[in-house]
Amino acid sequence: xxxxxxxxxxxxxxxxxxxxxxxxxxxxxxxxxxxxxxxxxxxxxxxxxxxxxxxxxxxxxxxxxxxxxxxxxxxxxxxxxxxxxxxxxxxxxxxxxxxxxxxxxxxxxxxxxxxxxxxxxxxxxxxxxxxxxxxxxxxxxxxxxxxxxxxxxxxxxxxxxxxxxxxxxxxxxxxxxxxxxxxxxxxxxxxxxxxxxxxxxxxxxxxxxxxxxxxxxxxxxxxxxxxxxxxxxxxxxxxxxxxxxxxxxxxxxxxxxxxxxxxxxxxxxxxxxxxxxxxxxxxxxxxxxxxxxxxxxxxxxxxxxxxxxxxxxxxxxxxxxxxxxxxxxxxxxxxxxxxxxxxxxxxxxxxxxxxxxxxxxxxxxxxxxxxxxxxxxxxxxxxxxxxxxxxxxxxxxxxxxxxxxxxxxxxxxxxxxxxxxxxxxxxxxxxxxxxxxxxxxxxxxxxxxxxxxxxxxxx
Numbered sequence: 001x002x003x004x005x006x007x008x009x010x011x012x013x014x015x016x017x018x019x020x021x022x023x024x025x026x027x028x029x030x031x032x033x034x035x036x037x038x039x040x041x042x043x044x045x046x047x048x049x050x051x052x053x054x055x056x057x058x059x060x061x062x063x064x065x066x067x068x069x070x071x072x073x074x075x076x077x078x079x080x081x082x083x084x085x086x087x088x089x090x091x092x093x094x095x096x097x098x099x100x101x102x103x104x105x106x107x108x109x110x111x112x113x114x115x116x117x118x119x120x121x122x123x124x125x126x127x128x129x130x131x132x133x134x135x136x137x138x139x140x141x142x143x144x145x146x147x148x149x150x151x152x153x154x155x156x157x158x159x160x161x162x163x164x165x166x167x168x169x170x171x172x173x174x175x176x177x178x179x180x181x182x183x184x185x186x187x188x189x190x191x192x193x194x195x196x197x198x199x200x201x202x203x204x205x206x207x208x209x210x211x212x213x214x215x216x217x218x219x220x221x222x223x224x225x226x227x228x229x230x231x232x233x234x235x236x237x238x239x240x241x242x243x244x245x246x247x248x249x250x251x252x253x254x255x256x257x258x259x260x261x262x263x264x265x266x267x268x269x270x271x272x273x274x275x276x277x278x279x280x281x282x283x284x285x286x287x288x289x290x291x292x293x294x295x296x297x298x299x300x301x302x303x304x305x306x307x308x309x310x311x312x313x314x315x316x317x318x319x320x321x322x323x324x325x326x327x328x329x330x331x332x333x334x335x336x337x338x339x340x341x342x343x344x345x346x347x348x349x350x351x352x353x354x355x356x357x358x359x360x361x362x363x364x365x366x367x368x369x370x371x372x373x374x375x376x377x378x379x380x381x382x383x384x385x386x387x388x389x390x391x392x393x394x395x396x397x398x399x400x401x402x403x404x405x406x407x408x409x410x411x412x413x414x415x416x417x418x419x420x421x422x423x424x425x426x427x428x429x430x431x432x433x434x435x436x437x438x439x440x441x442x443x444x445x446x447x448x449x450x451x452x453x454x455x456x457x458x459x
Contacts, residue, residue, distance in 0.1 A: 003072045008065040015263055016054040018070045027076045030054050035067040055219050079227050080105035081234040085208045092212030092224035111226040113287055122290035127355040131167035131420035134342040134413045138369055142355035144290040146300040146323040150316050152309045155329045159417045160340045161248050161303055166203045167420045168244050176241040179207045182228035185214050185221050185252025221256035229287045236296030248303035254315045270314045278318045285322045325349040338414040361423045367445040368430045379405025404436050
């Protein structure tokens with residue numbers, strides 16, 4: 001059944017050349033067995049004539065090729081899946097990292113998944129409550145959406161990711177909700193932070209964690225998000241759960257892709273990344289969605305740190321093309337002590353209009369969202385004007401807007417990482433802030449909503 005060869009000719013870094021092979025396929029899994037019984041894993045990167053280039057999953061240090069055998073297993077990397085995965089911690093290759101027993105498989109699935117037929121996709125239109133006002137109120141997450149978080153080095157995206165994983169839920173109470181968390185190329189301390197946080201808050205019970213550490217091999221880093229998405233597909237489409245997949249950090253994934261591409265001597269594209277970076281990222285992001293006739297769904301929040309804080313860098317740039325919006329964290333707000341430092345004006349959720357309104361959130365949601373955006377933008381302009389020309393240059397209305405912008409950041413955006421607001425609390429807080437402004441300024445809100453919710457009737 002398995003093809004075994006003693007024709008390993010060369011090992012250069014993580015790459016190994018095996019000659020005289022037959023019937024070997026791209027991405028096929030390989031076991032390298034040494035004379036002392038040690039087994040290392042790899043996968044086929046390239047096949048030409050009777051030669052196969054194998055990428056090792058671990059270091060080639062100490063590998064003696066003269067007495068090693070390569071065994072081609074006839075299939076790609078697979079993941080054993082079961083409902084028992086909930087509450088467990090795995091490494092980037094799907095092996096238990098929590099000291100527990102291996103999962104008793106209900107199924108074994110190829111981690112590359114199967115493409116969803118576009119005609120079978122269902123449109124995302126149900127609200128997911130994250131408990132974070134800047135997301136729920138202004139850049140709403142919808143079930144089946146892919147909404148990335150663009151962060152910068154040193155900003156608290158890990159804390160935001162943990163908060164969303166803890167708090168996120170679908171509003172219809174009978175729905176089974178699960179979180180699949182993929183930590184890609186993170187430090188040991190970060191991994192422990194996520195695991196401890198989920199255990200301490202009880203969120204671990206509905207969470208599956210895949211943790212790939214910074215000192216793990218690059219090729220394992222490429223497998224980690226695919227492991228997580230394969231697990232999510234099983235929970236969503238076989239068990240009917242609503243699954244939120246959080247992947248951090250996609251930048252580490254792209255760096256690993258660049259490393260493997262360089263080892264294969266491929267022609268580099270923008271900034272040294274492989275030319276197929278767009279396609280590769282799309283193969284991850286497009287595994288989110290809903291399927292007609294199936295109850296479950298996969299919603300994705302990929303988190304990436306923008307190298308040099310640059311939005312035009314290939315990783316955030318290409319991610320923005322594929323996904324439906326972005327949540328942007330701001331270094332300026334972080335310095336001001338705003339937690340989480342979400343910059344709501346350049347942030348965007350392209351599907352927010354589909355998940356809000358009467359029967360989903362509340363009838364006044366769309367109006368208050370538009371008015372808050374407008375008032376905050378006006379307030380920021382007023383503050384910039386005051387900084388240049390002084391407060392005396394502002395009209396009384398401009399001063400109100402400047403005060404609104406200040407309070408909006410401190411009360412609405414800044415809520416801490418332990419505060420879990422319902423959508424009603426978020427909307428009520430929005431009205432409280434809008435009541436700082438005269439009623440005549442609230443031109444984006446219908447009269448019936450002003451009559452019902454506007455508090456400052458003196459204006």
